[in-house]
Amino acid sequence: MATTAESLERQDKLEGVGCARKRKEDPRFIQGKGNYVDDVKLPGMLFAGIVRSPHAHARIKSINKDAALALPGVHAVLTAEDLKPLSLHWMPTLAGDQQAVLADEKVCFQEQEVAVVIADDRYIAADAVELVEVEYQGLEPVVDPNKAMDPDAPVIREDLVGKDDAGQGPRSHNNHIFTWEVGDREATEQAFEAAEVTVRQHLLNPRVHPCPLETCGCVASFDKVRGELTVYMTSQAPHVVRTVVSLLSGLPESKVRIVSPDIGGGFGNKVGVYPGYVVSIVASIVLGRPVKWIESRMDNLSTTAFARDYHLDAELAADKSGRIQGLRVNVIADHGAFNAHAQPTKWPAGLFSVCTGSYDIPAAFVHVDGVYTNKAPGGVAYRCSFRVTEAVHMIERMIDLLAQKLGIDKAEIRLRNFVQPGQFPYHTSLGWEYDSGDYPTALKKVMEAVDYQALRKEQAEKKTRGELMGIGICTFTEIVGAGPSKACDILGVGMFDSAEIRVHPTGSVIARMGTITQGQGHQTTYAQIIASELGISSEDIQIEEGDTSTAPYGLGTYGSRTTPVGGAATAMAARKIRAKARKIAAHLLEVAEDDLEWDVDRFKVKGLPGQEKTMKELAWAAYNDVPEGMEMGLEAVDYYDPPNFTYPFGAYLCVVDIDRFTGETKVRRFYALDDCGTRINPMIIEGQIHGGLAEAFAVAMGQLLHYDENGNIQGNSFLDYFVPTAVETPKWETDWTVTPSPHHPIGAKGVAESPHVGGIPCFTNAVNDALWQFGIEHVDMPHTAFNVWKALHEHGLDRPD
Amino acid sequence: MAKQQVSFTLNDSPVDVLVEPRELLVHTIREQLSLTGTHIGCETTHCGACTVDLNGRSVKSCTVLTVQADGGEVLTVEGLADGGELHPLQNAFLQEHGLQCGYCTPGMLVRAYRFLQENPDPTEEEVRTGMAGNLCRCTGYQNIVKAVRSAAAALRATEGA
Numbered sequence: 002m003a004t005t006a007e008s009l010e011r012q013d014k015l016e017g018v019g020c021a022r023k024r025k026e027d028p029r030f031i032q033g034k035g036n037y038v039d040d041v042k043l044p045g046m047l048f049a050g051i052v053r054s055p056h057a058h059a060r061i062k063s064i065n066k067d068a069a070l071a072l073p074g075v076h077a078v079l080t081a082e083d084l085k086p087l088s089l090h091w092m093p094t095l096a097g098d099q100q101a102v103l104a105d106e107k108v109c110f111q112e113q114e115v116a117v118v119i120a121d122d123r124y125i126a127a128d129a130v131e132l133v134e135v136e137y138q139g140l141e142p143v144v145d146p147n148k149a150m151d152p153d154a155p156v157i158r159e160d161l162v163g164k165d166d167a168g169q170g171p172r173s174h175n176n177h178i179f180t181w182e183v184g185d186r187e188a189t190e191q192a193f194e195a196a197e198v199t200v201r202q203h204l205l206n207p208r209v210h211p212c213p214l215e216t217c218g219c220v221a222s223f224d225k226v227r228g229e230l231t232v233y234m235t236s237q238a239p240h241v242v243r244t245v246v247s248l249l250s251g252l253p254e255s256k257v258r259i260v261s262p263d264i265g266g267g268f269g270n271k272v273g274v275y276p277g278y279v280v281s282i283v284a285s286i287v288l289g290r291p292v293k294w295i296e297s298r299m300d301n302l303s304t305t306a307f308a309r310d311y312h313l314d315a316e317l318a319a320d321k322s323g324r325i326q327g328l329r330v331n332v333i334a335d336h337g338a339f340n341a342h343a344q345p346t347k348w349p350a351g352l353f354s355v356c357t358g359s360y361d362i363p364a365a366f367v368h369v370d371g372v373y374t375n376k377a378p379g380g381v382a383y384r385c386s387f388r389v390t391e392a393v394h395m396i397e398r399m400i401d402l403l404a405q406k407l408g409i410d411k412a413e414i415r416l417r418n419f420v421q422p423g424q425f426p427y428h429t430s431l432g433w434e435y436d437s438g439d440y441p442t443a444l445k446k447v448m449e450a451v452d453y454q455a456l457r458k459e460q461a462e463k464k465t466r467g468e469l470m471g472i473g474i475c476t477f478t479e480i481v482g483a484g485p486s487k488a489c490d491i492l493g494v495g496m497f498d499s500a501e502i503r504v505h506p507t508g509s510v511i512a513r514m515g516t517i518t519q520g521q522g523h524q525t526t527y528a529q530i531i532a533s534e535l536g537i538s539s540e541d542i543q544i545e546e547g548d549t550s551t552a553p554y555g556l557g558t559y560g561s562r563t564t565p566v567g568g569a570a571t572a573m574a575a576r577k578i579r580a581k582a583r584k585i586a587a588h589l590l591e592v593a594e595d596d597l598e599w600d601v602d603r604f605k606v607k608g609l610p611g612q613e614k615t616m617k618e619l620a621w622a623a624y625n626d627v628p629e630g631m632e633m634g635l636e637a638v639d640y641y642d643p644p645n646f647t648y649p650f651g652a653y654l655c656v657v658d659i660d661r662f663t664g665e666t667k668v669r670r671f672y673a674l675d676d677c678g679t680r681i682n683p684m685i686i687e688g689q690i691h692g693g694l695a696e697a698f699a700v701a702m703g704q705l706l707h708y709d710e711n712g713n714i715q716g717n718s719f720l721d722y723f724v725p726t727a728v729e730t731p732k733w734e735t736d737w738t739v740t741p742s743p744h745h746p747i748g749a750k751g752v753a754e755s756p757h758v759g760g761i762p763c764f765t766n767a768v769n770d771a772l773w774q775f776g777i778e779h780v781d782m783p784h785t786a787f788n789v790w791k792a793l794h795e796h797g798l799d800r801p802d
Numbered sequence: 803m804a805k806q807q808v809s810f811t812l813n814d815s816p817v818d819v820l821v822e823p824r825e826l827l828v829h830t831i832r833e834q835l836s837l838t839g840t841h842i843g844c845e846t847t848h849c850g851a852c853t854v855d856l857n858g859r860s861v862k863s864c865t866v867l868t869v870q871a872d873g874g875e876v877l878t879v880e881g882l883a884d885g886g887e888l889h890p891l892q893n894a895f896l897q898e899h900g901l902q903c904g905y906c907t908p909g910m911l912v913r914a915y916r917f918l919q920e921n922p923d924p925t926e927e928e929v930r931t932g933m934a935g936n937l938c939r940c941t942g943y944q945n946i947v948k949a950v951r952s953a954a955a956a957l958r959a960t961e962g963a
Contacts, residue, residue, distance in 0.1 A: 023896060030904030031892040031911065033839015033879035040838035123829075124822070214843045214851055214905045214939045265841070265905030266939050298844040520903030520940045688899045691942030719848035719937075727930040727943040 004600070012601045016540065017533030018747060021684035025524040025544075035263040038218045041233045043291040046220065047076060049281050050126030051300070052116040052133045054108035057144070057375040057712020058155065059137040061106055061115070069118055069132040074125035076288055078133060079280060080116045081105040089283055091160075092249060092274065095491055096349065097168020098178070098340035099160070100378060102276045108137070109157055109338035110377050111714050112303035117280040119292060142375035142712035146312060146335035149176040149372035157338060157373045167340060169349040169371070178340045178371035183354045184431050189366035192327025196318030200402045205781040206391045208310040208335070208376070209704040211383040212724060213519070215265025216296035217305050219278045221285040230286070231258045234278060237271045238557030240515055241491055243549045245274055246282065261547035267519035268696070269381040270306045272343040272559050277305075302717040306343070307376075307706055308383030310335035311391040317399050323407050323414045328357060328365040330395060336371050339378035343559070344387040345489035345496060351387025352646075354431040355480040358396035359440045359650060360418040365430045375712045384696050384757040386481045386560040393477045397762035398769070398779070401474075405773055410457070411766075412448055415476050416441055426743075433480060435648045436750075437740045438676070443652040444476050447674050450736060451654055464774045469659035471774075473767025475652070477759040481751045482565025482647040491556060495642060498566040499553035500574045502531060503636040506624040508617035509541040512574075515555010516567040517547040521753055522685045523563060527571055529681055530747065534575035535582075536602025536616045553638055561649070561751035564681065565742075570641035572746035577637035582619040588628040589614055647742045647750035651675040653763040659771050662799050664790025666702065666768055668731035673759070677752035678741045689753040691733050697760025699725050701768075703783045723783070810871045812837070813881025821868045828852045828863035830871075831878060839879040839908045843937070850936030853909035854878050860916045860935070879908035882915060890956040891915060891949070900949035902940035910936050914950045922958055926951065 016022045029035055066078040081103040084090035091099045104115045116133050120126040141155045148154060156175040161167055169179035193199060219234040230252055236242050239259040247254040264271060281294040296305065311334055318327035334350065336342055344351040350369040357365050382388065404414040419440040420427045427435040447453075456472055463470045486495025499515040512531055516523060524544040532539035546552055555567065579599070586604035587594045590612055597604040604619070606612035614622075623635035656670040673690055680686055703723030707715045716722050741748025761782070768784045769777075772792060780792045793799040803822045810817060812835060819834050831854070832838050843851035845864045852864040855877035882889040891914050894900065901907040910933065917924070917932040924932060929950045930943070938946060 024899070026904065027896045027901060030901055030907050031879075031888070031895050032883060033837065033908050035839070035904050037838075037841070037905065039842065040832075042833070042836075124824070212939065214849060214903070214937065215841070216843075264903065265843075266903040268939070295842075298846065298849075522902070684899050688902060688941060688945060691944050692902060692940045693942075695942035696939070719844045719846055724849075724937050724939065726934040726937060727947060728934045730930075730943045733942060733944055 008601050015532040015536065015538050015602065017529050018679065018681050020529060020682065022525055022529060022539060022682055024522050025528070026522060037215055037263045037265055038220060038233050038235050039295050041220045041262065043220060043222055046291040046293055047119050047121060047288065048123045048126045049284060049292050049294040050118045050120065050130040051114050051277060052118065052130050052135065054104065054111060054113040054115050056108055056137050056139055057111045058140040058142040058157070059108050060140060061104060061108065062136040062138055064116060065134040068134065069129040072125065072129050072132060074121040075118060075129045077119045077284060078116055079103065079284065084283060087283065089249065089279060092279055094339060094341040095273065095346060096340045096342050097346060100339035100341050102279045107159065110375050111712055112300065114276040117284065119284045119288065143176060144374060144376070144708050144710055144712050146310070146333050146372050146374050149374055150174045157375060169340065176373045178336055178373060179349045181349045181369045182367065184366035185364055186366045188364040189327050189329050192364040193316070193318045193329065196326055197321045198406060199316060199318050200399065200406050201316040202399065202402055202779055204313040204315055204395055204398055206309040206311040206394060207782055208307050208706045209383060209700055210302050210307050210706055210722065211268035211270040211381065212302065212722065213266030213268055213270050216298060216301040217271060217275060217277065218295035219281050220291055220293045221281040222291035223285040223289065225289045229256045229258070230282065231260065232282060233260045233262055235264055235271045236261045237267045237517060237519060237559050239517060239547055239549050240554045241494065241556060242274055244494065250282065258550045261517045264517065264519040268384045269308060269343065269559060271519070272381055273306055273341060275305050298719060299717050302706065302722055303714050304377050306381040307337070307379040308381050309391060310380055313395055315395050315399050317403050319403055321407065323403060323409045323417050325360055325362050325418050326364065328362050330356060330367045332369040334369055334371045335374050335376065336380060337374055337376040337378040340371065341378035343381045345483055346491055348387060351382065352480045353388040353392045355389055355433055355478065356392035356396050357429045357431055358393060359420060359476050359478045360396070360400070361420045361424065362430055367431065376708055382560060384693060385754045386479060386483065389479055390758050390761055393758050394762045397475045397477065397766060401766050401769065402779065405778065411474050411770070412444060412453060415444060415474065434645055435478065436645055436742050436744055438478065438648060438650050439738065439740050440476060440650060443650065443674050443676060443738050446736065446738065447652045447654050447672055451670065451672050456656060460774065469661050469771040469774065471657045471659065471767040471769070471771025473655040473763045473770055475759045475763035475766060477762070478648055478650045479755050479758050480646045480648055481561035481754065482643055483560050483562055484646055485644060486642045494556065496556045497640050497642040498555040498562065498570050499638065499640045500567060500570040501553045501638040502574045502578060504578060504620045506621050508537060508620040510537055511543045511545065512571065513545045513552040514567050514571065515553050516558040516563045519558065521563065521689065526681045526685060530568055530571045531575050534572055535579060561754045564749045564751040565647040565745060566641055566643055568749055569643060569746050570639045573641055574637045574639035577639065578635055581635060582616060584631065585619050585622050585627055586614040589622055589626065644744050647678065647745060649675065649677045649750040649752060649755050651755055651759050653759045655763045655767040657767040657771060659768070659789060661793055664786040664793055666784060666789060671731050672734045672736065673756060674736040674738065675752060675755050676738045676740050677755065678739065678745065678750035679748035680737065680739065681749060686752050687735050690735050690756045693753060693756025694733050694760045695725060695730050697757045698731060698764060699723055701761045701764035701782050701784060703785050705783050806869055808868050808872045810874045810876055812876045813878060819868065823867065823869055825868045826864055827866040827868045827871055830868040831863060837878055837880050841905055841908060843905065848937065850909045850913060851906050853913045853936060855912055855916055860913050877912065879911050882911060891953040894949040894953035894956065898945050898949035898952055900941065900946045906936060906938045910938065910946060914953065918954050918957060923954060924951065
């Protein structure tokens with residue numbers, strides 16, 4: 002603890018926790034010296050191209066490779082028939098289902114992988130893809146998830162016929178995947194029976210895609226002589242991938258090396274294992290040469306990792322004062338053709354049951370049915386912890402609808418229902434234990450900052466002039482940091498994470514983690530945690546991640562788990578080192594350990610000024626003068642299994658103006674207050690919030706992967722899929738409160754997904770608030786100008802009075 | 803396919819390459835000339851990750867044929883720094899936290915380099931419009947806009963000096 006001006010100065014120089022330190026990653030990126038997967042070039046490398054299905058649902062009658070194989074520069078054409086002898090034509094999904102690596106006798110979604118060609122370069126591969134002749138017999142597709150379980154619905158998954166379990170519990174129909182229920186059904190029914198008022202609404206979270214700017218890809222390189230496989234891969238979870246590859250290929254895990262190089266954004270898209278990775282690995286093993294596969298943008302949007310597609314029927318029961326007594330939700334979850342969602346394995350609907358939100362709701366019940374459709378498999382968490390966006394969107398929309406029904410102000414109804422600061426740790430009716438929070442303070446701070454009452458007054462005035470102005474509020478609670486291994490695993494591996502720290506004799510540090518940065522700035526912020534714990538300048542701390550041969554095993558970066566889990570492991574490993582350094586200091590200073598006190602970067606003998614040893618001196622001593630019986634060296638590893646999730650929260654407010662004649666929505670103001678507990682690097686936090694809000698804006702206002710009635714995917718290029726430019730993107734105002742997590746070693750909670758989770762409901766609430774002024778109760782996302790205009794038109798609002 | 807000889811200057815150095823007429827400039831730069839700072843994000847001219855400067859104009863090199871660059875001058879992100887010294891734009895992106903994953907960054911920098919010659923003292927709105935051909939999924943643009951304006955000020959100060 003720094004106490005004097007001198008020690009405070011030493012503390013500042015460390016650039017530790019709390020410092021808006023410039024990023025260590027940036028010098029290479031601004032000079033074009035990043036190393037992304039497509040930058041990897043190995044001697045003799047070949048290129049894979051994938052033949053994809055033009056049909057959503059069809060039987061494969063024949064595949065003719067001859068013309069493709071005859072093209073100079075083509076080395077192989079592989080189909081499911083070729084993978085069968087290796088038992089690699091199907092692969093397990095993280096959700097207990099299986100997915101076709103290459104279509105096995107039939108295709109179940111448009112753009113599904115049917116064959117792979119391996120050629121000298123990407124141009125020849127593209128030519129060869131065109132030359133593979135596939136004959137199909139069309140089958141009737143299932144597109145609407147609400148009709149997937151109709152008695153006469155076509156069977157999508159013939160491989161599962163007769164199986165009453167697709168990996169996540171009993172199923173009741175050929176297109177049914179699972180049923181998942183949580184909560185007290187009876188108590189909830191009673192709450193509804195006794196309710197003074199109820200509201201009910203069908204809500205849609207449309208199918209969208211995380212769409213990082215870099216698509217997925219890999220370079221697989223099998224060394225036949227050594228029997229070793231190296232794969233450079235765009236993976237948010239390289240260690241888990243290594244385990245999966247070992248299990249699939251039969252290679253010992255010690256001979257598989259997965260390297261996640263620089264990653265051009267992930268947002269959930271790069272968690273899964275995709276057919277393109279598997280076929281590249283197989284091709285490299287078969288041909289003995291490195292094989293590169295890089296997705297096109299269209300492949301990316303069409304096949305790897307969509308998100309959402311949640312169709313909800315939600316109900317609230319309340320008393321006349323707006324106090325919520327019960328919540329009941331029924332969900333149809335469209336998982337596409339294979340259940341390839343990326344959640345902790347035991348959680349088929351992820352952490353959706355955090356859907357009681359920031360509110361003290363005594364009774365709740367959730368029922369989710371997962372169904373197959375002839376669409377791309379998934380779904381992943383798009384910049385959110387598993388299904389938390391869907392949960393928060395639901396409760397934040399419903400509380401607005403309740404306010405509308407009762408004529409209560411939308412801020413006021415939240416204040417009446419908040420879990421109060423004195424109730425933490427708070428146990429929700431759906432089984433979670435919220436670690437800490439102060440919701441009323443956050444909302445009141447935002448209301449004051451924007452002068453909420455004045456905005457409502459302006460809105461009322463505008464209404465009299467027939468002008469549409471909306472004020473959206475969202476007071477969300479996230480659940481991140483998966484997770485306690487007693488609750489969360491992926492394929493049986495507990496969801497801990499890890500850090501290994503080595504202090505060199507001269508006092509510099511190398512540290513490696515089981516997580517992997519995709520733009521979040523881990524190389525900068527992990528060093529800050531170590532700097533504060535060890536009193537070593539963050540400039541002298543090197544962070545490495547992503548290479549499974551050097552980094553300790555970890556579950557990776559998604560669901561905002563880096564800071565809550567990896568960050569905790571880092572602090573704990575550093576504390577082990579400091580504990581050892583303390584023993585060395587006691588030895589060198591010839592005092593008892595209890596006589597020492599820690600002061601920023603050194604141990605001092607209490608009451609004896611000048612009797613001290615700096616961490617730098619102790620690092621040197623660790624390699625030549627340690628107490629008798631102590632091992633030399635100064636390093637530690639920590640595998641951190643968190644005791645609980647962390648629960649970041651925030652209060653957001655958005656003001657929109659809508660042109661009633663065109664439906665165009667202008668975001669006038671967006672004010673975001675986040676509480677992520679202890680703030681490690683305020684500059685990076687603010688950057689993450691800006692980015693998450695921009696992605697929330699994209700989802701709420703335009704993103705949609707639409708399928709027509711034949712199962713043709715539409716909007717799968719940047720021509721159609723909405724990725725906002727700097728022109729459309731609003732300006733952001735950020736703010737914060739700090740409520741540390743009581744169970745995290747440094748009190749941090751994670752932040753990067755909050756703005757996405759909280760932003761989407763805030764935008765949609767703003768648009769709906771504007772429409773509600775003129776009697777339109779609810780419209781679903783995305784709020785494109787056309788969709789908003791349609792609603793206005795249907796109500797006759799787009800014509801002069 | 804018969805290959806063609808193409809010559810141009812890349813970051814002030816003359817280069818000669820032998821390419822198929824259909825080869826895209828971005829592939830020539832990345833694969834033949836091994837400058838991998840220029841990225842590919844969409845291959846349809848939408849995202850701008852592949853932006854380079856060709857004959858004094860910003861172009862998206864994923865939809866320019868290499869043969870079109872014959873006799874031309876090409877600048878990529880690798881050519882922005884002057885010897886060991888970062889270009890003011892590079893410095894501004896670092897100072898203003900104008901990048902996260904770094905994938906759009908080279909295209910952003912090269913576009914901003916040209917934009918600030920077209921408009922040395924842009925307003926915030928002008929920066930947003932001038933950079934609208936470059937997509938970013940990480941930053942929400944606010945810090946990119948800040949960085950471009952801050953670099954503009956630095957460049958004006960240098961020129962005024």
